[in-house]
Amino acid sequence: MPHSASDPSSPTADASEPQRRSRRKNARPGELLAAALDLFVEKGYAATRVEEVASRAGVSKGTLFLYFASKEELFKAVVRENIAGRFAEWQLELDVFEGDSEALLRHCYAVWWERIGSTKAAGITKLMCSEARNFPALAHFYQREVMLPGNALVRRILERGIARGEIRPLDLDTGVYLVLAPMMFLMFWQNSMAWCVPTHADHAPGSGCAVMPFSPEAYLEAQVDNLVRGLALRA
Structure with a gap:
């Protein structure tokens, strides 16, 4: 019986899975930088925690540290990127x-x-x-x-x-x-x-x-x- 593309035992599925993982891994630095930019601008540098950045990017804190050694290095990367x-x-x-x-x-x-x-x-x-x-x-x-x-x-x-x-x-x-x-x-x-x-409501007479x-x-x-x-x- 032929394998379907969705069949985990299919050779096609076996070959494509590492490619998907590779693409996901390559996308992570950009996702982390986008999440960090959002949080740094929303909360400031001091109030932003790396756990929040990782969570917003959908990865673990350990994964974040694979790409950026510290919050300071993450911030520098955000500035360089943008x-x-x-x-x-x-x-x-x-x-x-x-x-x-x-x-x-x-x-x-x-x-x-x-x-x-x-x-x-x-x-x-x-x-x-x-x-x-x-x-x-x-x-x-x-x-x-x-x-x-x-x-x-x-x-x-x-x-x-x-x-x-x-x-x-x-x-x-x-x-x-x-x-x-x-x-x-x-x-x-x-x-x-x-x-x-x-807002429009704020423009009412007497709103000041x-x-x-x-x-x-x-x-x-x-x-x-x-x-x-x-x-x-x-x-």
């Missing part, structure tokens, strides 16, 4: 961009919002700002792998504009924060007050709740307009 690992591609995009400085700024803000700002990864920055003093080793790691490369990338954008005669000469060490400030604001907004936007309509995309457009005028060469 933010630090993107700088190489962003540098390449800057290398080949052909538009003027205004177009480049609009492109950079749009790409940042799509890939970081509107995602859970934006919560990592808020987490670091709130817990850096309690975890200086993590703060130094974040500064080295996120802040310094980020500043360097923005500096390249400004240097490019100055070289092309589209941006006035300015102190680049502080100028980079003119570009970064709107991003910082949105990351804090997305992970704080954006969760408290009033202010209506705060807010479009991150419109805000970034306004910031680009402001930057272009402020950084432009002056007659």
